[in-house]
Amino acid sequence: MLSNTKTNRGQPMPKNDLQGSLDLLVLKTLAQRGRLHGYGIVLHIQRASDDLLQVEEGSLYPALHRMEQIRWISSDWALTETNRKAKYYKLTAEGRRQLQLAEENFDQLVRGVRAMLRYA
Amino acid sequence: MPILNRVANLFRRSRIDSEIAAELESHIALRIEDNIAAGMPPQEARRDALLRFGNPTATRENVTAADSALSLDRFWFDLRYAMRQLIKSPGFTFTAVVTLAVAIAANAVVFSILNALVLRPLNLPGADRLFNIDDNGQSLNSYPDFRDLLQRNKAFDGIALYTFESVGLDTGGNPQKAWIYEASSNYFDVLGAPPYLGRFFHSSDERGLDSIPYIVLSYPYWRTHFHGDESVIGRTVAMNRHQFTVLGVAPPDFRGSELIYQPDFWVPIVDQAQVEGSSDLDDRGNSSNWLIGRLKPGVTVAQATGDLNVVAAYLKKTYPTNDDAAKFSLVRPGLVGDMLGGPVRAFVAGLMLLAGLILLAACANLGSLFAARAADRSREIALRMALGSTRRRILRQLLTESLLVASAGGAAGIAASVFLLRALSTWQPLPQFPVNVPVNPDARTYLVAAMLAIVSGLLCGLSPVRQVLRAAPWEVVKTGTAIAGRSKRFALRDVLLVVQVAVCAVLLTSSLVAVRGLARSLGAKFGFQPQNALLLTSDLNMAGYSHDRIPPMQRRMLDAANAVPGVTSAGLIDNIPLGLGWSQTSVFKSGTTDFRDSNATALSMAYGISPGYFKAAGTTLIAGRDIAWSDDKNAPAVVLVNREFARKVFGSVSNAVGAHFLHNKGHDSFLVIGVVEDGKYVTLTEGPKPAFFRPLLQSPSTETTLVARTSADPHAAAPALHDAVRALDAGLPFTLFTWEQELSSALFASRTATVALGVLGLLGAMLAITGIFGMASYSVSKRLKEMGIRIALGANKLQVLGAALGRAFRLLALGSVAGILLGLAASRVLAFIVYQASPSDPVVLAGTILAMMILGLAATWAPAHRALFADPSRLMREE
Numbered sequence: 001m002l003s004n005t006k007t008n009r010g011q012p013m014p015k016n017d018l019q020g021s022l023d024l025l026v027l028k029t030l031a032q033r034g035r036l037h038g039y040g041i042v043l044h045i046q047r048a049s050d051d052l053l054q055v056e057e058g059s060l061y062p063a064l065h066r067m068e069q070i071r072w073i074s075s076d077w078a079l080t081e082t083n084r085k086a087k088y089y090k091l092t093a094e095g096r097r098q099l100q101l102a103e104e105n106f107d108q109l110v111r112g113v114r115a116m117l118r119y120a
Numbered sequence: 121m122p123i124l125n126r127v128a129n130l131f132r133r134s135r136i137d138s139e140i141a142a143e144l145e146s147h148i149a150l151r152i153e154d155n156i157a158a159g160m161p162p163q164e165a166r167r168d169a170l171l172r173f174g175n176p177t178a179t180r181e182n183v184t185a186a187d188s189a190l191s192l193d194r195f196w197f198d199l200r201y202a203m204r205q206l207i208k209s210p211g212f213t214f215t216a217v218v219t220l221a222v223a224i225a226a227n228a229v230v231f232s233i234l235n236a237l238v239l240r241p242l243n244l245p246g247a248d249r250l251f252n253i254d255d256n257g258q259s260l261n262s263y264p265d266f267r268d269l270l271q272r273n274k275a276f277d278g279i280a281l282y283t284f285e286s287v288g289l290d291t292g293g294n295p296q297k298a299w300i301y302e303a304s305s306n307y308f309d310v311l312g313a314p315p316y317l318g319r320f321f322h323s324s325d326e327r328g329l330d331s332i333p334y335i336v337l338s339y340p341y342w343r344t345h346f347h348g349d350e351s352v353i354g355r356t357v358a359m360n361r362h363q364f365t366v367l368g369v370a371p372p373d374f375r376g377s378e379l380i381y382q383p384d385f386w387v388p389i390v391d392q393a394q395v396e397g398s399s400d401l402d403d404r405g406n407s408s409n410w411l412i413g414r415l416k417p418g419v420t421v422a423q424a425t426g427d428l429n430v431v432a433a434y435l436k437k438t439y440p441t442n443d444d445a446a447k448f449s450l451v452r453p454g455l456v457g458d459m460l461g462g463p464v465r466a467f468v469a470g471l472m473l474l475a476g477l478i479l480l481a482a483c484a485n486l487g488s489l490f491a492a493r494a495a496d497r498s499r500e501i502a503l504r505m506a507l508g509s510t511r512r513r514i515l516r517q518l519l520t521e522s523l524l525v526a527s528a529g530g531a532a533g534i535a536a537s538v539f540l541l542r543a544l545s546t547w548q549p550l551p552q553f554p555v556n557v558p559v560n561p562d563a564r565t566y567l568v569a570a571m572l573a574i575v576s577g578l579l580c581g582l583s584p585v586r587q588v589l590r591a592a593p594w595e596v597v598k599t600g601t602a603i604a605g606r607s608k609r610f611a612l613r614d615v616l617l618v619v620q621v622a623v624c625a626v627l628l629t630s631s632l633v634a635v636r637g638l639a640r641s642l643g644a645k646f647g648f649q650p651q652n653a654l655l656l657t658s659d660l661n662m663a664g665y666s667h668d669r670i671p672p673m674q675r676r677m678l679d680a681a682n683a684v685p686g687v688t689s690a691g692l693i694d695n696i697p698l699g700l701g702w703s704q705t706s707v708f709k710s711g712t713t714d715f716r717d718s719n720a721t722a723l724s725m726a727y728g729i730s731p732g733y734f735k736a737a738g739t740t741l742i743a744g745r746d747i748a749w750s751d752d753k754n755a756p757a758v759v760l761v762n763r764e765f766a767r768k769v770f771g772s773v774s775n776a777v778g779a780h781f782l783h784n785k786g787h788d789s790f791l792v793i794g795v796v797e798d799g800k801y802v803t804l805t806e807g808p809k810p811a812f813f814r815p816l817l818q819s820p821s822t823e824t825t826l827v828a829r830t831s832a833d834p835h836a837a838a839p840a841l842h843d844a845v846r847a848l849d850a851g852l853p854f855t856l857f858t859w860e861q862e863l864s865s866a867l868f869a870s871r872t873a874t875v876a877l878g879v880l881g882l883l884g885a886m887l888a889i890t891g892i893f894g895m896a897s898y899s900v901s902k903r904l905k906e907m908g909i910r911i912a913l914g915a916n917k918l919q920v921l922g923a924a925l926g927r928a929f930r931l932l933a934l935g936s937v938a939g940i941l942l943g944l945a946a947s948r949v950l951a952f953i954v955y956q957a958s959p960s961d962p963v964v965l966a967g968t969i970l971a972m973m974i975l976g977l978a979a980t981w982a983p984a985h986r987a988l989f990a991d992p993s994r995l996m997r998e999e
Contacts, residue, residue: 038143039150057147058174062182065140082153087143 022063023072024106025055027099030073030091037086038064064089072098140183148173195520202521209493213525215890216489220529220576221536223482226883228537228561228569229544230475234468236379236559242454243373245312246414250377251421251450253279253411253428259451260407263389263400265435265443266304269411272431275424279413280310282377287395288662288853289384290358291345297662297853298341298384299554301376302395305332305388310414311377317342318353318368321388329401332388334367335359341384342369359387361664362394377412379454382554396661404442405785412453421450441785444716467873470946474630474880477623479572481887484616485894486580490522492898519581526577534569537561549872550865553700614927617895618935621972624881624888625939628971630946631881632964634874638867647762647799648697649738650859654828654838655696656681656845658854661822670820671752673848678730680844681828686837690828691733694821697801698866701823703727707769707812708782715785722768724761725801725811726783728819734760734796736827744777744794752817759790763798765810790814804866827859834858885975892979896928900983907987917988924987925980936972943968 029044030036036044038060045055067073072095078088091099148169155165173179206213241247253269255261261269266281273279281304289298301307308320316339325332335357337346346352355366364387370376376383389409393399400406415424428448435443455464494501501514538561545560658677660670674692681690695701706720731747733739742763751758761769766776773795780789790812798808816824830837835858842856864871900907907920915923944965 037146037150039147043154056174057144057172058179058182061140061144061147061179062185065183080150082150084146084149084153085142086146086150087139 021106022055022059023067024099024102025053026060026063026067027072027091027095027102030089031096031099035078035088035090037080037088039086041089067095071095137184140180144173144176144180144183148176198517198520199524201517202524205517205521206524212489212493215894216486216525216580217529217532219482219485219489219887219890220526220573221532222883222886223479223576224530224533224569224573225536225540226478226880227475227572228534228565229540229559230468230471231568232537232541232559232561232565233544233557234472235562235564236557237455237468238465239564242377242379243375249277249415249417250311250453251413251415251424252453253413254449254451255407256445256447257449258407259410261409261411262404262407262442263409264402264404265407265446266409266411268435269428269431269448270306272434273413273424273427275416275419275427276413277416278306278310279411280304280307280377281389281409281411282307283389283409284381284383285387285396286659287360287387288659289345290361290851296345297855299382300335300395301383301386302389302392303376303386305390307377307386308336310412312414313371313374315368316371316374317350318366320368320370321386326388326390329390329393329399332390333362333364334388335364336367336386337369338383338385339370339372339374340382345384360395360659360662362391364391377410377453380555380557382556384554404439413450425450441716444718471876471880474627474877477626478880478883478887479576481620481623481884481891483576483579484620485887485891486525486576487616488891488898489894490518490580492894494518519578522577522581523574526573526580529577530570530573533573534561534566537565537569541565549868553865614931617891617931618938620891621888621932621935622939622942624884624975625936625968625972626943626946627877627881627884629940629943629964629968631874631877632967632971633943633961634870634877636961636964638870638874645797645799646698647739647797647801648859649829650863652830652832652834653736653738653859654687654830654834654841654856655859655862656826656828656841656854656856657696657824658826658845658852659823660852663849663852665822670822671817674730674816674824676848677826677845678732680848681826681841684828684837684840684844686830686832687828687841688831689732689736690826691736692730692816692824692826693733693737694728694816694819694824696825696827696862697727697799698804698863699825700865702802705783707810709769710780710782710789712782715782721781722765722810724765725809727811727813728816728821729813730816733813733827736829738829739799740797742795742797743773744792746794747813747815749817751815755818757788757790757818758793758815760794760796760813761792762796762811764808765812766792766795768810800866804870885971889975889979892928892932892976893983895931896925896980896983897986899927900924900987904987908991920987921984925984928980928983929976932972932976936969940965940968940972 025045026041029041029048032048033040033044038057041064042055042057042060045053064073064075068075068089071092073089074092075087075089077085080086151169151172152162152165155168156162160168170176242250244250252259253261255265261281263281266279270279283302284299285302286297286299289296305321305326306323308315309322315336318336320336321332321334325334337352342348342352352366353368356363357366358364370386375381376386387395389401392401400408413424415421419427425448428450432443432446432448435446504514541559541561545556545558548554548556656677660673665673678690678692681687695703703726704723705726706715706717707722707724708715708719709721712719712721729747731749731751734741734746741760744760747758747760761776763773766773769781770776770779770792776792776795779792781792782789796813799811800806801809801811828834828837828841838856838858845852845854903924907924910920910923
């Protein structure tokens with residue numbers, strides 16, 4: 001469910017939309033880890049979710065670039081520990097606000113879905 | 121500033137691409153490193169990393185799409201793609217751009233002329249409240265009537281009076297001829313522009329006749345004749361040997377109350393007696409001035425007309441002899457009232473219509489070009505759709521292409537029109553009169569041209585939309601041709617083509633009518649022989665001659681001219697026929713007592729001539745005798761009349777000789793001593809007009825034209841004549857032209873009309889040829905295989921041609937017939953401008969049909985050739 005492949009071009013994160021969850025994961029990752037490159041984000045989500053969530057590169061990079069275009073995250077090139085050049089992303093102030101919004105929306109979504117499932 | 125970032129991205133497009141590639145590569149590299157660190161062999165590590173990454177190309181494209189999602193970049197992408205597509209088919213692109221450029225240029229030029237002459241008001245503050253005041257449909261009024269109108273009207277803030285005159289201005293050295301406005305003292309107050317230097321004259325300067333010895337220079341004259349010297353204010357100059365002081369300089373773009381007249385300076389009309397040597401300011405019967413009034417705020421045209429006609433009623437009652445028919449109306453100013461305004465506006469509007477038709481034809485052409493191109497690309501489009509491209513994307517692509525063509529065509533067209541308009545703006549069409557039309561393109565022109573280009577581009581680009589929307593990719597891929605919507609599309613294209621051929625035929629017909637008319641007017645009977653004649657025009661007043669000094673000097677000029685080798689005869693006339701000035705007057709039968717204009721027997725042209733004029737002019741004497749030097753001011757008043765005058769006033773030529781008639785409210789009685797042939801006096805298009813000719817000795821005039829008939833080429837005798845007159849008085853300004861040159865002012869209207877229509881006709885023909893050519897070659901290429909089969913099966917040439925081009929020919933015929941009929945109807949309008957422009961002329965009809973046939977032949981020659989010589993065996997092998 002979370003490894004959806006559709007990108008959501010140029011639009012701000014929609015409310016109560018499962019598609020928005022990839023953005024949420026990326027924003028949260030950056031909030032938790034500060035600066036991180038794309039590969040690092042994939043690894044972090046995988047580890048932090050106990051291998052439950054697999055982010056596909058084909059979805060991740062378009063999402064990163066889209067969020068950079070709308071100024072939720074910013075990027076710069078730097079060297080990894082292994083001395084390899086990589087593009088690092090970090091949250092902007094706007095991105096932080098979006099993260100908060102997205103978390104609230106997601107909570108709502110989860111509560112709603114849960115209520116729906118419990119309904120007899 | 122995300123937008124700045126996006127714009128910047130446009131220019132480092134390739135860098136961004138490589139950056140994306142680098143980022144994705146580094147991702148894979150990092151995974152490989154981790155894999156190796158986890159103990160995988162390098163080969164395995166790499167394989168695993170690539171596998172997990174998925175399709176790298178798709179990812180990269182998705183990332184690029186995410187980067188460029190904010191449209192500006194995507195637009196650039198579309199643009200580059202469109203550019204590539206267009207460059208791939210240079211023939212199509214070139215044809216489309218040139219077609220559009222030609223049409224846009226034609227429209228921009230005609231629109232600029234329309235803008236300059238019709239749309240744009242006088243370049244004065246509050247120009248929408250300025251109007252010329254016409255009396256009985258004539259823009260001319262007398263000075264006493266002007267004074268009454270000025271004092272008695274309630275609707276105007278002010279009414280000013282002006283007229284045109286030429287004078288000799290002496291700034292030290294010999295006088296030079298200059299063109300001026302004579303204006304009422306409130307002229308500048310009514311027009312309401314501030315001076316550039318010094319000041320203007322005002323009503324408060326006026327203390328009766330000859331009371332304002334000031335002149336106001338126009339900006340260009342100040343620049344060219346006073347070198348832009350600011351100390352010129354207060355300097356004294358001699359005009360026609362009278363002293364005037366330079367009072368001010370008008371602003372650079374100020375031309376006064378007319379659009380196309382370039383004045384050198386303004387002189388108060390109260391000084392007319394000094395300027396011209398005589399004055400008609402007290403003559404209520406002499407209508408030779410224009411009036412321009414500024415409406416009070418809130419007063420409508422209808423209210424003002426009503427108010428003026430209250431004054432008219434007063435004038436009728438008070439001055440029945442001169443004003444018994446007074447009836448005032450308001451007319452748009454700028455083109456000497458409705459005198460030029462009426463025909464010019466009608467003609468320019470007609471031109472604009474034709475230019476619009478040209479654009480329509482160009483659009484029709486472009487539309488079928490684009491449709492044909494889309495049809496040819498139906499396979500490519502189907503393929504793209506089958507591979508997942510959306511209809512929307514393909515349409516946007518087609519639209520981008522057509523907009524690109526539109527911009528290129530529009531830009532080229534505007535560039536061409538700017539070039540043409542610059543040339544047109546500096547053009548002085550008449551050698552003897554400072555007329556010039558400033559048609560420099562302004563923002564409005566550019567806007568209109570750009571709009572036309574974009575709209576035509578969109579229209580043409582939209583023509584294949586239906587085709588694309590209907591296209592079923594699987595059908596196209598299966599059969600190789602787009603079947604859906606085919607019949608419909610051809611119907612539209614057929615209509616476009618017929619319209620275009622019709623437009624072309626309209627233009628051809630009207631230009632042929634104009635050309636025929638012009639040819640006829642060049643060979644028309646003028647009542648004089650303009651070939652082998654020189655005209656020397658001068659105003660003795662400019663050199664200070666007056667009263668008794670005038671006749672001897674005129675006699676000396678004639679003697680000097682007669683002594684010039686090559687000159688066979690010479691004579692003087694006060695207003696040269698078909699020139700710029702004329703005089704018309706009411707004549708009465710002997711015994712008349714009621715001298716109101718409405719009781720006149722005829723309105724006749726009035727000329728003053730010297731002995732020898734008719735011989736020099738080549739005018740035939742029909743009966744009686746010519747005037748002699750003995751017919752001077754002490755002899756009885758004699759006159760020659762033309763045939764029309766004799767017919768109208770006396771019933772016949774034989775009755776005329778020896779008869780009398782009255783003139784000048786019965787003050788003068790003339791004895792008719794001879795009759796001459798009829799002629800053209802004011803315009804080439806006029807009908808027969810009565811005219812009479814008095815001896816100059818009995819009706820003196822300082823302003824004369826000397827006609828010198830030469831035995832051979834008049835140019836050869838010109839320098840000697842020039843020197844001979846100069847030797848008489850070096851201080852006398854004069855102009856010297858051949859009579860044929862001088863006629864250019866009379867022929868100007870029909871020449872301009874012919875050239876304009878000819879150019880538009882040529883453009884129309886070009887567009888029709890390319891249109892038919894495009895249609896014919898397209899239908900041949902679509903059916904070439906069929907032609908091949910027909911030939912292989914033994915069809916003869918006629919059958920093949922019929923199959924290939926039958927449709928094109930039918931459309932051509934249909935369009936031509938429609939166009940010729942329309943053109944003949946439209947040509948009736950031309951008859952007002954061009955002499956004897958008759959649409960029912962068999963030559964015009966035959967000429968148009970012939971031209972359309974040649975045009976059709978030229979356009980279908982190559983495609984027909986291709987169809988006839990289709991090689992069946994080769995065609996069968998293809999595909």
